[in-house]
Amino acid sequence: MVVELVCVGTEILLGNIVNTNAAYLSEKCANLGLSLYYQTVVGDNEERMTTAIATAIDRSDIVILCGGLGPTKDDMTKEITARVMGRELVEDPHTRERIQAFMDNYIKSQPEGKITANNWKQALIPQGASVLDNHNGTAPGLIIESGGKTAILLPGPPNELKPMFEEAVYPYLRKKQPEIIYSEMVKICGIGESKAETDISDLIAAQTNPTIATYAKTAEVHIRVTAKASSEKEAKQLIKPVVRELKLRFGKNIYTTDENKTLEEAVVELLRAQHLRLTTVESCTGGALSARIVNVPGASDVLKQGFVTYSNSAKKKFIMVKKSTLKTYGAVSSKCAKEMAKGGNFTTGSDVAVSVTGIAGPDGGTPEKPVGTVFIACCLKGETKVREFHFNGNRSKIREQSVVNALILLRDCILENFKK
Amino acid sequence: MVVELVCVGTEILLGNIVNTNAAYLSEKCANLGLSLYYQTVVGDNEERMTTAIATAIDRSDIVILCGGLGPTKDDMTKEITARVMGRELVEDPHTRERIQAFMDNYIKSQPEGKITANNWKQALIPQGASVLDNHNGTAPGLIIESGGKTAILLPGPPNELKPMFEEAVYPYLRKKQPEIIYSEMVKICGIGESKAETDISDLIAAQTNPTIATYAKTAEVHIRVTAKASSEKEAKQLIKPVVRELKLRFGKNIYTTDENKTLEEAVVELLRAQHLRLTTVESCTGGALSARIVNVPGASDVLKQGFVTYSNSAKKKFIMVKKSTLKTYGAVSSKCAKEMAKGGNFTTGSDVAVSVTGIAGPDGGTPEKPVGTVFIACCLKGETKVREFHFNGNRSKIREQSVVNALILLRDCILENFKK
Structure with a gap:
């Protein structure tokens, strides 16, 4: 069963909004085992909408359309789909009643508001279509079946589309897909x-x-x-x-092998399982490593303290990096990374500390230590490992690679400790 | 001048990733005054990619393609576009050299790694195409002009696509648009x-x-x-x-009013202009605030130190939060936020400190302090301001709002200090 997605809206084409509906609907279809081969976005333009909708209905079994169901003249999804599928529009009394009730309620909270005539356009449906009630707005969803093809029309706002999909569309598609x-x-x-x-x-x-x-x-x-x-x-x-x-x-x-588990979650679990308390000591990553660990709910069980020792004086004062190390080897050195990790454990009394020091650029590089040079160290129960990296990319890319590689080194050290 | 967007990637069709590239590129095209009528997403499938690319090139003047430029067999954007536009693939010595250099650098940090043969595929380019160097990955971008049509091929990862667009594609498109x-x-x-x-x-x-x-x-x-x-x-x-x-x-x-300036850059500039040295003290944001400040190149001039005092003991030990405050008011309180900010300045000797403490969820909420309750304080030269927030959204959304509002409070305090 081949599905296709057509999202309608000039806002998407102008880049004013990110098309999160497409990601949501695509994931749902994938879970249902439906093959989704195309996503198309088209603006509120009659000719281009007609082309996009006719092409989709021609090449796919099911077309999910979102957006363009509202009350204004620009909203043409229903009208064009009905025409492409050869259906007349007729008024649906049930939907007319629902719109009346919704608007009565709206007027109560907005006394100066009024029901504009164009709202009744939303009560028109293609003959023979199934109506999907909209509990979060006025435009109903629609399912139109014709000649072995199905068009499913959903409202554009995600807080209307998602509940409608869960309630009505998912069960409908589930029945269509036995595999x-x-x-x-x-x-x-x-x-x-x-x-x-x-x-x-x-x-x-x-x-x-x-x-x-x-x-x-x-x-x-x-x-x-x-x-x-x-x-x-x-x-x-x-x-x-x-x-x-x-x-x-x-x-x-x-x-x-868990779809939803992140690397930081895996690391926090390992720390928790081995009752290890962690300290982070960051220079070039500036807190991004600890922030990544704190992404994990309940990280407080394992994260004892984080230091962002961006300056040399902070490195000396809070985490005991030796003045001579900074002078002889510099802040971006294997020796400094090791002392940062050791000092992190010493200062806080944690079991394991991981440190990052490097040159994220764009300035600060030298021929010996070009931009992208990063040292990452991990000290676990007195034993310290250090790794040297030469990352490519811009400042944010270098910092991101540093964070992930710090998590990887930390994980490796914990796994090794476990084997002992 | 009509532009069209074709994004290639089965991950997008499976809903594994949200297509933020489409929003980014669409906004840029709108800024340039280019009309963008269609966005299409197609999977890594030869036949469907050929149809999508040929259709786009037929109906638009410029087609921007993103994704599918990598080293694997699945990556076919370049091959198919070249075929549709009637061009042979030839090896580009310049790109081969760049890939060699990139991989040499990579090998240095991953001694057990090796350059697999499939990487060289990325050095093949359609005859006559202009190569756009990729400073953040191995796949170069390409501009192919043929018969009045233009195809612009960009790598899929946003941190490769965006810098390449800014550097090479924007100026190119700028010239095409006479108005x-x-x-x-x-x-x-x-x-x-x-x-x-x-x-x-x-x-x-x-x-x-x-x-x-x-x-x-x-x-x-x-x-x-x-x-x-x-x-x-x-x-x-x-x-x-x-x-x-x-x-x-x-x-x-x-x-x-500078398009490219971020809030953190504006704040770092203010700090620098007033010769203020900053300390961050973070609980629920876990380092995300300092990491955001360190996004700014040269942040070392103003960031003295960052603390992630996630635990109560760290709050007491490093930044002088009173035991009685934690006992009577709790860690998530106006009083604790104030003491964190004051303590930050006291411990490091900085001029200004900003602190964040709150409940990011999903657990930890109470009827009095539900998830989303966040206190942010700023202490500048002895004067402390605190703000209370009740944010909506999930853990990451609450933390993001906390970070931005901490920057805003910091900015407000600096501006007020300046008026004095």
Whole structure:
């Protein structure tokens, strides 16, 4: 069953709003096992809307349209879709009543407001269409079936569209799609995308069902394994050997197989499981590492303290970096990173501390230490590891890579400690 | 000049990522006065990509494609566009060199890594295309001109796409558009979008040339004033009285009229101009405030120290919050926020300190202090101001609003200090 998405709205084409409806609806369709091949955005223009809607209905089984159902002249989605599918518009008494009730209520809270005549346009529906009541606005949703094709019309505002989709559209689509789609996500850190893909190129080449797709993230690779089957049990059985193989190949570089778990969550869980309290000591990342850890609800269980020791004096005063280290090796050095991590534990009494010092640019680079040079250290129970990086990219990219690699080093140290 | 956008990526069709590139590029095209009629998203599928790209090139003058330029087999944007436009692929020695340098740098920090053969695919370019160097990744951008049509290929990751657009594509498109479009941005903080829009509803109703558009950001509103004219001088003259009027209406809530300046940059400039050294003391934001300040190159001039005092013990030990305050009022209280700010200055000897304490959720809320309750304090030269907030939204949204409002309070305090 092939679905397609057509979003209508000049605001989207002008970049005034981000099209979050498209992401929401696409994810829902993917979960339902519906194949979504195209998303189109078109403005409030009769000719271009007609082309976009006719093309979509021609090439797909189900077309979901959002936006353009309001009361103004610009709102033409219903009119054009009805025409493309050969249906007359007729007034729906039920919808007319609902609009009346909604407006009566509105007037109560806005005494100076009034019902403008154009609101009644929203009570017109294509003959034979199913009406989806809108509990959060006046424009109803519509399902039109004709000649084996289905058009589903939804209002544009996300707070009207989402509840309507959950209540009425999801169950409708669920019935249309007997096949189950089930996927698992294998999340890997510390390996680049091209290496990860090369390592499993044989699996990718041989894929049919389940399919394997890789997604590159900063210092992470996510691999989605998706199976189609007639039951969830069967789909899980299809996926199992592939995920087992991925685990064999990527070993401890896999930090989770849970779709919704982030790297910082995995690290916080490890800290919690081993009753380790963490201190962060940041220079070039400026707090972005601790902020990332605090993304995790309940991070307070493991995060003892964070320091942003951006200046040399703060490094000396709060986390015991030696004056001689700063003088001889500089703040961006392996030695300074180590002392920052050690000093973090010493000052706060934590079990593990991770430190970041580097040159994020655009200024501050030298021939010996160009922009992108970053040292990351981790001190766990007296033992300190340090890694040197030379990142590419601009200031924000360098800082983001630093944060992720600090989490990866921290994770590696905890895993090693666990083995002892 | 009609532009069209084609975004390539199965992740977008699966709803794994929100298509923010489309909003970014659309806004830029609107600024340039280019008409954008369609946005299309298509997956990594040869047949459907060919259809989408051929349709776009047929009906528009300029097609901007993003995504699908990477090293893997799935990445086919360049290959298909070249075929549709009748161009052979040839190796570009300059790009090959750049990839070599990028990978050499990468290998330095990942000694067990290696350059996989698929990376060299990125050095192939359509014959006669202009190469846009990628300073943040390996896939270069491309501009292909053929038979009066232009295809502009950009990498998918936003942190590669945006700098490349600013550096190379914007100037290129600027030249294609003979009519001058000139716009100025008035950035406002501390006023909501609906109030801002109501305050200028007369200006919006009367707009023709220049046009006025408002964009809601977190705790900020940006107002773009855009004029079309035959010369930049003429456009500037059209804009001048409107911007003057906006300045009269929004006064000190305007933090900049520079398109590219961020709120944190405006704050860092104020601190620098008044020779003030800052300390941040964060609880629920967990370092996100200091990280935001460190976004600004050269922030080291003004940021003395950042503390993430997530635990009560850290609040007492490092920044002198009284035990009795925590016991009587709790960590999330006006009194605690004030003591955190005062303590920040005391401990580090800075001139100004800003503190944030609150409940970001999802847990930790009580009937008296529900999730979203946040106190933000600022202490400047002994005088302390505190503000109480009740934010809506999830954990990350609450933390983001907290960070922006901390910057706003800090700005207000500095401006007041300046008046003295």
